[in-house]
Amino acid sequence: MNKPHIVILGAGYGGMMTASKLQKTMHMNEADITLVNKNDYHYQATWLHENAAGTLHPDRTKIKIKDVINSRKINIVLDEVISIKPEEKIVKLANTELKYDVLVIGLGFEAATFGIPGLGENALMIGDINSARLVREHLDYNFANYHNEAEKNDARLNIVIGGGGFTGIEFAGELINRIPELCAEYDIEKTQVRVIVVEGAPTILPGFDEELVEYAINSLSSRGVEFINGAMLKECNKDRIVYEKDGKLTEIPTMTTVWAAGVKANSIVEQSGFTTNRGKVEVRKDMRTPDYDDVFVIGDCALIMNEQTGRPFPPTAQIAIQQSGTVAHNVKAAVRGEALQSFEPNLLGTIASLGHDDAIAEVLGRKLFGWKATVMKKMSDNRYLLKLGGIGLLMKKGKFNIFY
Ligand code: FAD
Secondary structure, three states: OOOEEEEOOOOOOOHHHHHHHHHHOOOOOOOEEEEEEEOOOOOHHHHHHHHHOOOOOOHHHHHEEEHHOOOOOOEEEEEEEEEEEOOEEEOOEOOOOOOOEEEEOOOEEEEEEOOOOOOOHHEEOOOOHHHHHHHHHHHHHHHHHHHHOOOHHHHHHHEEEEOOOOOHHHHHHHHHHHHHHHHHHHHOHHHHHHEEEEEEOOOOOOOOOHHHHHHHHHHHOOOOOEEOOEEEEEEEOOOEEEEEEEEEEEEEOOOOOEEEEEEEEOHHHHOOOEEEEEOOOEEEOOOEEOOOOOEEEEEEEOEEEEEEOOOOOOOOOHHHHHHHHHHHHHHHHHHHOOOOOOOOOOOOOEEEOOOOOOEEHHHHHHHHHHHHOOOOOOHHHHHHHHHHHHHHHHHHHOOOOOOO
16 A cells, blocks of 8 residues: 655745654654755744844855755655645646645745835845845945945935834844944945834834833834834835825835835645635644645644634744644644644744844743843744754754854
């Protein structure tokens, strides 16, 4: 009899952790397991803002899949998923197709531009290694060009961050720390550079504790970040943005708009015909899709309602990693004909960095600021590395210097 074929799509937090757990707990004669990913590396999406600002080299963020996944136990296919045909149990890749018995979809997130004119064409995003690297290169290019034009163009030195949520604020913190280095390199006065966060809500970091938000505003403002709150981005052009505040339209000349105000699930999920809610699959308690018993969804492609708040749990690496325990268990149980478990989220807290040496955190009901929150952030990053690849990976990729 043929062994069942388990196919995992995406080597992000959810996909990698599921694959890593299955290779440890399933016998090779029980199932064939395939992990499909675009690249030969897993990247830590939670570090991408550092790559984008240029404060961390992208190589630090990448982890070779083969350093964690044993290719004798799991077949690694480097290809792009194009679509899924759940009725036929087929995944179409750019170069081939795969037939599965059990599927795990962990294809992550993509930017949501909400139809704002020009945003898709002219704004930069922080979505993966390539897009983060592009932000870094773009900053260098504009700073380098400033003195090379007969007429000085301030739009080259105005950097607009669309969105003062988690990603926008983490990026602002890294970027403002990088500005002195950029200015020194390109002979530019620091006072000529503007970093402006445009946020639609009345305050940045909506949903965060007020005291922590105030700390973040003070920390970032003291380093030069400007905030325009209650302002909706209306248009994004190559050399300016337009925002609306209190019914009035205002322009900011800028050649750098980094859009960090919205993510959605990978659109392959919706395009493949799964029943979705806001583009995500509202999974059953055991992480399967509502319509297919053989398809599990994990991470940012899955939607789980928080019954206490009546709102979905936010898409985070924390949740994706936790879900991998349930998904790995249930995939194994499905193959073995055993009972499936329910996923119970266990929110441990939220930590937002404000640069490499400052952060805010709400962890297990406690509020932390400054170096204490920074240590927590680095501990949480290191904990993930330890879980994923043991002490070897931790020593290779871990963050041990709390001041950098
Ligand atoms: P991802 O980690 O996005 O991985 C998806 C994988 O699928 C990738 O390897 C990708 O290459 C692959 N893939 C995508 N499409 C295809 C395709 N068509 N074919 C083949 N492969 C494909 N969360 C936190 O909990 N804490 C934080 O501090 C935090 N900080 C963040 C900071 C930033 C700058 C960003 C951008 C996000 C942050 N998040 C944070 C959110 C977190 O990164 C995501 O929730 C998490 O990455 C989702 O994990 P995932 O497993 O669903 O997918």
